[in-house]
Amino acid sequence: MEQERGTNQPSLEEAVGTAIRELRLRHGLTLAQVAEKAGISRGMLSKIENGQTSAGMDTLSRIARALGVSMSMLFSKYDATTTSAQHIRKGAGMEVVRRGTKSGHTYQLLAYDQGPIKAFEPFLITIEDDSERYPTFEHPGNEFLYMLEGQIEYRVGQETYLLEPGDALSFQGDVPHGPERLIACPIKFLSVIVYPRAPE
Known part of the structure; x- marks a missing residue:
């Protein structure tokens, strides 16, 4: 019915x-x-x-x-739901498509379901080899990177940074950014994008 x-x-x-x-x-x-x-x-x-x-x-x-x-x-525009804490077990992040997917980047989303307006997106990004041209990204908000494995030169605007395990890098998302050179693969890093809050 x-x-x-x-x-x-x-x-x-x-x-x-x-x-x-x-x-x-x-x-x-x-x-x-x-x-x-x-x-x-x-x-x-x-x-x-x-x-x-x-x-x-x-x-x-x-x-x-x-x-x-x-x-x-x-179904959020038809039947809104509420959520509380979310536990993503090791290796259980959702593998999603993003602009870098065709360049050999694997994106695992580590949190989701934040309501109609996302506050942040945490990704575990893996780059296995140096076979493709690297994309350049621009997006609202701020981004935080934390290196877990490998070595990479990462460009933000006109500056290039050598990132090794344990290194962190943060920057404004609307500045063009992305991998400049892969030095030691495989490369794994956390990328957390924090989106600006909508005016109340």
Whole structure:
């Protein structure tokens, strides 16, 4: 039995599609990037985003994982939920797609489900080899890096920094930044992006 809705309330398909599109655009990802990670066609993802088709739970689960959110976040515009503490066990972070994925970077998201406005994103980033051109990133807020393994030269604006295990680097996210040279692979580091608070 279909739930009664007010004239201005979107259908479940529309609400889920809007949430997926907003999450994708927030990370600067294309339909093709998310579709490939989720294992569906670009056309199907476009129909889901536009509320033109009802996706199965398995498909939505794969889209959610590609975007680095839980299933409940896809329903946030239809049925908001509350969360408390979150425990991510070793090796259990969600592997998500981000702009550096095609350059051989593996992104494990270590926290998610922070409500409609994300306060921060902590990633464990792994770079296995030096086979691709490195992307340059720009985003709102501030970023904090902490080296765990390997050696890397990391560029922030016009400056380049040699990072070794135990080193930390912090900078404004809107300054162009990214790997300059990989010195010793594999490389692992924590990246925590803290987003600016919306004015109250």
